[in-house]
Amino acid sequence: MRxxxxxxxxxxxxxxxxxxxxxxxxxxxxxxxxAKAGILLDADGLRPTSDGxxxxxxxxxxxxxxxxxxESKELIAGFWLIQAKSLxxxxxxxKKAPNPHGPNGVTNIEVRRLFExxxxxxxxxxxRKRQLQEQxxxx
Amino acid sequence: MxxxxxxxxxxxxxRIESARLIAGLARIVRDVGVAEELAQDAxxxxxxxxxxxxxxxxxGAWLMTTAKHRAIDHFRRTKRLDxxxxxxxxDAESAxxxxxxxxxxxxxxxxxxxxxxxxxxxxxxVLSVDARVALNLRLVGGLTTEEIARAFLVPEPTIAQRxxxxxxxxxxxxxxxxxxxxxxxxxxxxxxxEVIYLIFNEGYAxxxxxxxxxxxxxxxxxRLGRIVAELIPQESEAHGLAALMEIQASxxxxxxxxxxxxxxxxxxxxxxxxxxxxxxxxxxxTRAEKLGGAFGPYALQAAIAACHARAASADLTDWRRIxxxxxxxxxxxxxxxxxxxxxxxxxxxxxxxxxxxxxxxxSGERTLATYHLFPSVRGHLLSKLGRFDEAxxxxxxxxxxxxxxxxxxxxxxxxxxxxxxxxxxxIPRTSA
Numbered sequence: 001m002r003x004x005x006x007x008x009x010x011x012x013x014x015x016x017x018x019x020x021x022x023x024x025x026x027x028x029x030x031x032x033x034x035a036k037a038g039i040l041l042d043a044d045g046l047r048p049t050s051d052g053x054x055x056x057x058x059x060x061x062x063x064x065x066x067x068x069x070x071e072s073k074e075l076i077a078g079f080w081l082i083q084a085k086s087l088x089x090x091x092x093x094x095k096k097a098p099n100p101h102g103p104n105g106v107t108n109i110e111v112r113r114l115f116e117x118x119x120x121x122x123x124x125x126x127x128r129k130r131q132l133q134e135q136x137x138x139x
Numbered sequence: 140m141x142x143x144x145x146x147x148x149x150x151x152x153x154r155i156e157s158a159r160l161i162a163g164l165a166r167i168v169r170d171v172g173v174a175e176e177l178a179q180d181a182x183x184x185x186x187x188x189x190x191x192x193x194x195x196x197x198x199g200a201w202l203m204t205t206a207k208h209r210a211i212d213h214f215r216r217t218k219r220l221d222x223x224x225x226x227x228x229x230d231a232e233s234a235x236x237x238x239x240x241x242x243x244x245x246x247x248x249x250x251x252x253x254x255x256x257x258x259x260x261x262x263x264x265v266l267s268v269d270a271r272v273a274l275n276l277r278l279v280g281g282l283t284t285e286e287i288a289r290a291f292l293v294p295e296p297t298i299a300q301r302x303x304x305x306x307x308x309x310x311x312x313x314x315x316x317x318x319x320x321x322x323x324x325x326x327x328x329x330x331x332x333e334v335i336y337l338i339f340n341e342g343y344a345x346x347x348x349x350x351x352x353x354x355x356x357x358x359x360x361x362r363l364g365r366i367v368a369e370l371i372p373q374e375s376e377a378h379g380l381a382a383l384m385e386i387q388a389s390x391x392x393x394x395x396x397x398x399x400x401x402x403x404x405x406x407x408x409x410x411x412x413x414x415x416x417x418x419x420x421x422x423x424x425t426r427a428e429k430l431g432g433a434f435g436p437y438a439l440q441a442a443i444a445a446c447h448a449r450a451a452s453a454d455l456t457d458w459r460r461i462x463x464x465x466x467x468x469x470x471x472x473x474x475x476x477x478x479x480x481x482x483x484x485x486x487x488x489x490x491x492x493x494x495x496x497x498x499x500x501x502s503g504e505r506t507l508a509t510y511h512l513f514p515s516v517r518g519h520l521l522s523k524l525g526r527f528d529e530a531x532x533x534x535x536x537x538x539x540x541x542x543x544x545x546x547x548x549x550x551x552x553x554x555x556x557x558x559x560x561x562x563x564x565x566i567p568r569t570s571a
Contacts, residue, residue, distance in 0.1 A: 035365070035369055036251070036366065036369045036370075037155070037362075037366065038361070038362035038363065038364070038365035038366040038369070039362060039365075041415060041416075041419070042415055081415075083358060083361075083362065085151075085154060085355075086147070086150075086151060088147045088148055088150065088151035089151040089154055089155065091148075091151065092148065092151045092152055092155055092198070093155065096199075117354075117391060117392040117395070118354070
């Protein structure tokens, strides 16, 4: 299973301030540890929301809203994508990560499981897909 | 934290930490079997203590410290025993003088070298291939005996016994806890990569059972391959194998149809290919090529896989390049199976007659006599030539040879299609 470990933004990251050297080095070491364990699939950091936009949907209407956005605590600043055997394993890996907001930072890393092919091979989704295929054959 | 949660946490910590733990301990005690027992002792201690004390902040370090104490106890014990017996193994002698501090210092050294030693010992030529597979998944992959047994569809005691015997073989043969260096490393590397690719293939082309794919096993192999590539980044073939597995794994979702049947490469919906794994595979292939390893057997196979990965649709496949890569591969490591694949590529690049010529030249090969893909490929080429009666016979033969149920169903389906086409004779002959 794959898990995304999501790092939240801080006031600094939203200002576009890069982390201090020590944190950079710690993050680099952590990335290497994940890679050496053979579980790191991808990792990246996001630029501050001042460089981004939101597409606001309202029914069929779409409005572009420029960043920056408030509530930096809930904004995404970066992620790791890892391969693990269980949520527990992903949790243990996430706990090894350096505090993304520095030694005294108060934040969270959100661990989320991705959908896998197996999730669709059983149950309603497959039945529904089969139904649709049958229908398209008849048409 | 409920006891059940603690147990699950400990399982997770074990999976993450066990390889490094065992590798570090093995360097000190010079015996992989003893090292694993010591690490297991630490695990048992965790199972006893953590439900009451809570999971420590750094569970990996806790296990390491506990295991170190066990290692020191082990030395005291063996020293007494050896004293009684009056025989001291020379390599153990220096170890006996270890103080706790020495053990500490040794364990805190760069763990990468120890991991590499562990990989090479677990792939040592004194072990049977089956034993190497089990030992690698267990020691390097951190899998439980039960998980390995489930992955290979064999009873748990079989795997347990295989591991016990493997560890005994290593001890009896006095295999040193060492990794080869320089040219010797390069020479012994194929044996390591072979074990990993074997595990991958068991998951990718499940030879037995009802499912065509066992993705968990492929993920385990992929993880081992990535670990080895990181341990010896200078070896191009390690990256070649990683590239090959990444690209093959990118097709998982597209490889199984809605009713669980296998979908052939050229019929796959390419929008379902995992772009991230393709990107990783291509990057690993570039690394192999930059190290001058473009023509190693795994790098060549990865390059072939990359041709498919780069083609936006099946008709855009660069078959001539694939033929050239198979030419190189069959010169480097000639085998009937490589020839068979070359025949498929030739058929695609230069027409079914060109492919059939190679296949027919292989008809006397004993190794292919029970290989279901041989009649399957021949059937495919024959049906393209409109020779449906012969094609039907080949597909039926292929179906009788495969042990995989899904594959058998599909081959029988194709045989039936040939039977229909053969009687109607409506499909015109295509010529090369």
